[in-house]
Amino acid sequence: MNEEQRIVMLSRVFSAQAGEEAGIEVGIGDDAAVLAGSHARSRLVWTIDEQIEEVHFRREYLSWHDLGWRSFMAAASDLAAMGAEPWCALCALAVPLDVTDTALEEIALGQSEAAAAIQAPVVGGNLSRSSPKSGLSVTTTFLGRCEVAIERRGARPGDGLWMAGHLGLAAAGLKTLERHVDHRAPLAAAVAAWRTPRALIAEGRAMAAVASAAVDVSDGLARDASHLGTAGGVCIALHEASLLADDALVAAASALGESALDLALHGGDDYALVVASTVPVPGFRCIGEVREGSGLILRNVDGDESALEAKGYDHFARSP
Amino acid sequence: MNEEQRIVMLSRVFSAQAGEEAGIEVGIGDDAAVLAGSHARSRLVWTIDEQIEEVHFRREYLSWHDLGWRSFMAAASDLAAMGAEPWCALCALAVPLDVTDTALEEIALGQSEAAAAIQAPVVGGNLSRSSPKSGLSVTTTFLGRCEVAIERRGARPGDGLWMAGHLGLAAAGLKTLERHVDHRAPLAAAVAAWRTPRALIAEGRAMAAVASAAVDVSDGLARDASHLGTAGGVCIALHEASLLADDALVAAASALGESALDLALHGGDDYALVVASTVPVPGFRCIGEVREGSGLILRNVDGDESALEAKGYDHFARSP
Numbered sequence: 001m002n003e004e005q006r007i008v009m010l011s012r013v014f015s016a017q018a019g020e021e022a023g024i025e026v027g028i029g030d031d032a033a034v035l036a037g038s039h040a041r042s043r044l045v046w047t048i049d050e051q052i053e054e055v056h057f058r059r060e061y062l063s064w065h066d067l068g069w070r071s072f073m074a075a076a077s078d079l080a081a082m083g084a085e086p087w088c089a090l091c092a093l094a095v096p097l098d099v100t101d102t103a104l105e106e107i108a109l110g111q112s113e114a115a116a117a118i119q120a121p122v123v124g125g126n127l128s129r130s131s132p133k134s135g136l137s138v139t140t141t142f143l144g145r146c147e148v149a150i151e152r153r154g155a156r157p158g159d160g161l162w163m164a165g166h167l168g169l170a171a172a173g174l175k176t177l178e179r180h181v182d183h184r185a186p187l188a189a190a191v192a193a194w195r196t197p198r199a200l201i202a203e204g205r206a207m208a209a210v211a212s213a214a215v216d217v218s219d220g221l222a223r224d225a226s227h228l229g230t231a232g233g234v235c236i237a238l239h240e241a242s243l244l245a246d247d248a249l250v251a252a253a254s255a256l257g258e259s260a261l262d263l264a265l266h267g268g269d270d271y272a273l274v275v276a277s278t279v280p281v282p283g284f285r286c287i288g289e290v291r292e293g294s295g296l297i298l299r300n301v302d303g304d305e306s307a308l309e310a311k312g313y314d315h316f317a318r319s320p
Numbered sequence: 321m322n323e324e325q326r327i328v329m330l331s332r333v334f335s336a337q338a339g340e341e342a343g344i345e346v347g348i349g350d351d352a353a354v355l356a357g358s359h360a361r362s363r364l365v366w367t368i369d370e371q372i373e374e375v376h377f378r379r380e381y382l383s384w385h386d387l388g389w390r391s392f393m394a395a396a397s398d399l400a401a402m403g404a405e406p407w408c409a410l411c412a413l414a415v416p417l418d419v420t421d422t423a424l425e426e427i428a429l430g431q432s433e434a435a436a437a438i439q440a441p442v443v444g445g446n447l448s449r450s451s452p453k454s455g456l457s458v459t460t461t462f463l464g465r466c467e468v469a470i471e472r473r474g475a476r477p478g479d480g481l482w483m484a485g486h487l488g489l490a491a492a493g494l495k496t497l498e499r500h501v502d503h504r505a506p507l508a509a510a511v512a513a514w515r516t517p518r519a520l521i522a523e524g525r526a527m528a529a530v531a532s533a534a535v536d537v538s539d540g541l542a543r544d545a546s547h548l549g550t551a552g553g554v555c556i557a558l559h560e561a562s563l564l565a566d567d568a569l570v571a572a573a574s575a576l577g578e579s580a581l582d583l584a585l586h587g588g589d590d591y592a593l594v595v596a597s598t599v600p601v602p603g604f605r606c607i608g609e610v611r612e613g614s615g616l617i618l619r620n621v622d623g624d625e626s627a628l629e630a631k632g633y634d635h636f637a638r639s640p
Contacts, residue, residue, distance in 0.1 A: 001421045007447055009421070013428040014435070014442040024408060024443050033410065033444035035463070046444070048410045048461055054451035055414075088344060090353065090368045092459055094375075097636070101321045101329070108333040115334070122334040123344050124353035124366065126459075127327055129635035131374035134454025139412055139446075141368055141461040143355070315449035316417070 003314045026151055029231075031081040031216060032142075034149040045084035045144040049075035053135025055315075061177040064103045066195045067138065068110025074218065075140035076118055076199035077271040081216035082151070083208025084144030086120030086201060092139040094130035107138070118201050120144075146208060154213035155232035155276035157292040162211075162284035164203040164273045167221050167243060168260060169193040171267020172252035179256075186251035193248075197271045204273060206282050211275035220266040223312025225274055225288075226296050232276070235293035238265070238308065240300045242287040265298075268313045323634045346471060349551075351401040351536060352462075354469040365404035365464040369395035373455025375635075381497040384423045386515045387458065388430025394538065395460035396438055396519035397591040401536035402471070403528025404464030406440030406521060412459040414450035427458070438521050440464075466528060474533035475552035475596035477612040482531075482604035484523040484593045487541050487563060488580065489513040491587020492572035499576075506571035513568075517591045524593060526602050531595035540586040543632025545594055545608075546616050552596070555613035558585070558628065560620045562607040585618075588633045 001009065011028040025043065026034035032047035051057060051071040062070065072089070079086050091111055095104060115121050120142065130136065173194030176187045183191050200216075207214060213232055217224045221238070229236040243264040244250060253260035275281060276290050291297075296308040321329065331348040345363065346354035352367035371377060371391040382390065392409070399406050411431055415424060435441050440462060450456065493514030496507045503511050520536075527534060533552055537544045541558070549556040563584040564570060573580035595601060596610050611617075616628040 003447060006421065006424060009425060010428050010445070010447065013425060013432050024441065027441075027443045028445070030444075033408070035408070035443075044463075046410060046463065048412045048444070048446050048459070050412045050414055050446050050448050050459065052414055052448060052450055052454075054454070055449055088353070088355070090366060090461060092368045092370045094370055094372055094457065095636075101326065104326060105329060105333060108330050112333050121344065121347075123347045123355075124350075124368070125330070125348070126368050126370050127323060127330065127635065128370050128372060129375055130372055130457075131455050134372075134374070135451055137414065137450075137457065139368070139370065139459045141410060143364075143366065315447065316415075 001316065003316045006316060026149060030152050031078040043146050043149055045079055045082045045146055045149055047075060047078035048139065048141040049078065050137055050139040052137045062195045064106035065110035068107040069114045069196055071138040072111045072114035072140055073197050073199045074271065075142055076120065076201065077216045077218065079142055079144035080200045080204030080273055081214050082146065082149045083204050083214065084146040084149065085205060086118045087143045087145050088121050088123045089115065089140055089142045090124045091122055092126040094128050094137045096130050096134065096136055099136055118199055148208060150208050150211050150214040152213055152215050152227050153231035155228050155234050155290045156212055157234055157290055159212055159276035159278055159290040160286050161236060161288035161290060162275050162277055162281045163287045164200050164284045166193060166246060166249060166270050167217060167272050168249045168263030168267040169252060170197060170269035171263045172249065172256055172258065174269065175256055175258065186248065186255050189248045190252040194269055197269065199271060200273050203283050207273065207275045207284065210279055210281055211277045214273060214275040217270055217272040217274055219268045220312030221274065222265045222296060222308055223310050226310035228276060229294060229296060235291040235295055235297060236288060237291055237297040237299055238288040240298055242285065266312055321636065323636045326636060346469060350472050351398040363466050363469055365399055365402045365466055365469055367395060367398035368459065368461040369398065370457055370459040372457045382515045384426035385430035388427040389434045389516055391458040391460055392431045392434035393517050393519045394591065395462055396440065396521065397536045397538065399462055399464035400520045400524030400593055401534050402466065402469045403524050403534065404466040404469065405525060406438050407463045407465050408441050408443045409435065409460055409462045410444045411442055412446035414448050414457045416450050416454065416456055419456060438519055468528060470528050470531050470534040472533055472535050472547050473551035475548050475554050475610045476532055477554055477610055479532055479596035479598055479610040480606050481556060481608035481610060482595050482597055482601045483607045484520050484604045486513055486566060486569060486590050487537060487592050488569045488583030488587040489572060490517060490589035491583045492569065492576055492578065494589065495576055495578065506568065506575050509568045510572040514589055517589065519591060520593050523603050527593065527595045527604065530599055530601055531597045534593060534595040537590055537592040537594055539588045540632030541594065542585045542616060542628055543630050546630035548596060549614060549616060555611040555615055555617060556608060557611055557617040557619055558608040560618060562605065586632055
């Protein structure tokens with residue numbers, strides 16, 4: 001099974017209990033779980049994310065401080081995707097014996113700085129050695145709060161598709177690091193996008209007032225936007241021209257000899273927000289629309305349309 | 321630094337924010353964080369625990385189903401230690417490519433069965449590949465609820481020290497597995513104690529009505545009881561006779577040629593609860609008392625007393 005098939009399987013195993021428990025408003029399958037609060041307009045939003053050495057990062061690609069910051073923001077992005085305000089976090093660190101006290105402190109300082117940036121203090125966690133041959137991992141769980149959580153389902157035909165942040169820039173940064181090429185402009189912005197992303201909390205709060213559905217882009221736009229389509233039973237159409245209207249991306253792609261469109265469609269790790277809304281969303285720009293039907297469509301710069309594969313990062317894909 | 325020194329360091333890094341945030345009643349350093357609820361008698365208790373292959377378990381020691389059960393119960397034990405009622409959980413799985421779909425489903429079934437046993441459904445999580453050379457890890461975060469959370473601090477001179485569950489039995493089980501000796505009685509109970517522990521939720525709820533301080537025993541009694549002493553600024557005296565009043569432990573220790581007292585004092589993974597209380601606690605038995613002063617004392621069966629080292633499992637100890 002690939003990653004999505006495995007998640008469906010896990011969801012089936014766990015659904016027996018989850019559906020019965022009072023207070024569980026959104027369970028497995030969205031960006032975060034949503035729990036009923038004590039009064040109708042207060043909800044808890046709860047998410048967990050793990051960043052694993054040699055899977056999500058390599059030590060040579062970023063500083064310990066960046067690792068702390070990046071893991072914290074990556075996890076917080078799921079709160080942004082639900083329109084929630086961060087409350088606080090727990091961090092579990094699995095640390096090989098070759099990671100020094102100083103390195104550990106640097107990771108914590110990066111987490112702490114990210115916590116200050118989104119006003120979500122670290123209130124606990126777990127510290128464990130990891131196995132001799134395995135690497136470091138950082139797991140972060142967040143609680144957030146909101147009045148209404150914006151789920152993946154809910155996009156309606158006629159909605160516009162709106163995006164905040166960058167798409168493809170972090171993937172360009174990762175390619176820069178993988179190829180050991182010079183980090184100067186225009187690639188500096190790309191490397192920074194990969195190393196030190198920001199969870200778009202304010203943008204998430206803004207979209208929560210109007211959006212019908214939302215997702216954050218961690219595994220690539222095509223894959224994550226397709227979640228909106230599948231969950232809502234609708235077709236998602238993306239506009240190539242709007243995806244290319246990002247000077248930082250186009251310059252980075254050009255310097256790398258890569259297709260800016262491919263990076264925007266399939267590159268992950270940007271933690272952009274993509275939402276469906278009938279009205280413009282402050283701080284977001286239009287990148288497509290929601291239609292009746294199913295699947296993903298790309299409208300190119302000439303106005304021609306073609307089906308688009310929902311490919312993106314899959315942890316268990318047979319052929320990567 | 322050893323594990324405790326590292327936790328102190330992390331606590332210092334994170335304390336800048338945590339103290340300022342409204343609604344954080346207990347932060348880093350207890351069994352779980354405690355967050356203010358919407359009214360005075362409702363609190364959220366929040367914990368995270370990670371079980372890592374080759375550190376916390378080896379595949380040959382337990383079934384996939386047991387791994388799911390065990391990781392879930394180990395995490396839930398921190399709720400029991402605060403006197404909280406479990407609400408729900410998120411599970412993050414980091415899975416090497418050699419773990420099959422069937423194995424993954426078995427882990428989830430073990431988690432799901434444990435979830436049913438303590439009425440805390442899994443409402444979300446994270447699924448990731450782990451690095452090629454590293455092993456499997458299961459991270460579980462729980463939310464619980466309570467009126468009053470029982471912290472590690474609060475033990476007062478004159479309190480009795482009360483215990484629910486077994487001490488040392490799981491360690492005897494782990495030794496049985498490590499030595500590949502026959503699992504038949506009296507070692508079957510020990511192996512079961514290690515493989516399929518139970519979070520003592522009902523006992524935790526019972527003690528919450530009377531206890532002045534509480535901790536669960538995951539790293540050995542001497543070490544975990546010393547947390548009660550340090551947090552409360554008191555001395556903890558343990559009674560050898562009461563620690564040996566456990567037929568299952570004594571039989572298992574004898575079959576292994578091990579000291580039952582050493583297993584009870586320093587063996588981990590039992591998830592027993594140890595609490596300080598002026599009055600007897602239903603379902604608990606007395607294993608010592610709280611005195612003025614500091615440190616740990618053992619009163620042997622002859623009534624002689626000696627200082628006891630707070631040694632136990634330390635992930636980063638220089639000499640294990």
